[in-house]
Amino acid sequence: MKGTVLYAPGDIRFEDRETPTIEEPTDAVIRMAATCVCGSDLWPYRGLQPTNGPTPMGHEYCGFVEEVGGAVRSVKPGQFVVGSFATSDNVCPHCRYGYPSACAQREFITRAQAPFLRVPLADGTLVATAEAPSGDLIPSLLTTSDVLGTGWFAADAANVKPGATAVVVGDGAVGLLAVLSAKQMGAERIIAMSRHEARQNLAREFGATDIVAARGDEGVERIKELTGGIGADSVLECVGTQESMMQAIRSARPGGFVSYVGVPHGVKLEGAELFFAHVHLHGGPAPVRRYLPHLIDLVLQEKINPGKVFDLSLPLDQVAEGYRAMDERRAIKTLLRP
């Protein structure tokens, strides 16, 4: 088969790779229904995160089970499955505590931008649907694998409750789905920080009640104005830069909640400022596996349509253009079909 490999910043190739096979009895191999490019793939693509030589790419996936190892019990060939970007055994203390993305046996999936994928710890990692979903639901099901699960964690970790005022910093696909998640959790007011019209429109469609284009200190000022000088109950940081983190922390009310769900790049938090900001802070790799059954249900019942974040759909062999379009912000998120 062919798969996606990052050779150097800006250099994505779709080239011959070994077709994956069962290596451990706990593995499954799945045939991809759809995969996509993640905002986090852009960090190494832009050279903002070092890589060690050619790196196989992709960690968002859904598809049909092709083969399973001898120890796999919960999924079987032919079933449609979605899994998290982080594998988990679902039985270790961290999994049982609700943090499968910190599983004692965790591996981060890579190589998913390909027609076939080996998934370790298949029993713990994969969730099968009762029947094969209709094709139009595939994009939305794909989002549960990471981008929706991560947006959902942003809202959950920021303690979004019915009636709350939530601010979402970042208008990438995660930020937009954080808006959708905050809406599902009952936020009454959802302020999306965005300066791009297409993204503002999608944010509104997902439930944003206000749009703020200003950033940094000016953005914080605007949030304070919109909240009667108080600050927001919940702030969902979906970028990962120093500016966005500080904007998030300064936008929250004392005692409010700030979540951060993208790997922070070059971020340093000043202890004394954090102390006097009086916020709750929680983040990390989203425990997507915990949310998967619920999110898959919401999609199958067509209560949400997170697949709308895909505004570009390409055949898998045009993956390089998929990266370019996202890098140049011509696309919010690129769906790839094998």
Add this chain to the structure above:
Amino acid sequence: MKGTVLYAPGDIRFEDRETPTIEEPTDAVIRMAATCVCGSDLWPYRGLQPTNGPTPMGHEYCGFVEEVGGAVRSVKPGQFVVGSFATSDNVCPHCRYGYPSACAQREFITRAQAPFLRVPLADGTLVATAEAPSGDLIPSLLTTSDVLGTGWFAADAANVKPGATAVVVGDGAVGLLAVLSAKQMGAERIIAMSRHEARQNLAREFGATDIVAARGDEGVERIKELTGGIGADSVLECVGTQESMMQAIRSARPGGFVSYVGVPHGVKLEGAELFFAHVHLHGGPAPVRRYLPHLIDLVLQEKINPGKVFDLSLPLDQVAEGYRAMDERRAIKTLLRP
């Protein structure tokens, strides 16, 4: 009257000051029953925090109302009262949200190491007891003003629940009372980090089940060993240095809770490490006023004896020796009697 003034690092003087009077109709003036030296007073005493010229000291207090302003309704002359180190109106959005120490009208009390103290926002800040307490309860009642309230916040912000494993970093008076608080909240295992025998003994008396003398990475290793490699559910950081903060964060389990209740001095948190540590982080000036009625009750019912942290009691005019004894770690905490 005479009051306590810090002139320079190590230079505490007890000297003539104006006797405080009612300045605003919302003020009360109280006659001190007892006051004390706080661990946070040692930062400027040691020159680790800059001061601008001579600085009146003290922010922990309890005593009898001497006089109230014309607008004060909830306390009256003769009543015994305790107040928080931070004033609060108890009606602003931050107070109503549970964060009176972020009150829109907050002032930090200073000048309490004196026989009389003016307390602004008396209605919101002070809590009166039904009758004058017996003298032997005064030290414990005094602790509710800050050191116990802050230890209590450490346990609350670290989400200590029945059955939890809690680690307390720091064996100062706040850390010791954080042990007591974690015990009250039902922690099953309480690991106190301390290398001083007298403090270890008091920690055990307050409820510590384990003592760890190791610090830094070695301390983290020990916590991991004691928790089966998992890390603690709750870690209560009661020091405020870079080392203690990192020790706290690294001692928590993924998804666990870390609180920090002393002003961080020179602390910088690396975003990416915090992200992968997967912890909840919450801290700030303790919202003591929220806890005061409950803590005062616990003391009056003699369910707790937090006053044991005072292992040195001096007449107020010997306040300089009180600072010296704490600085040299000859005393855990100094009680001062006018």
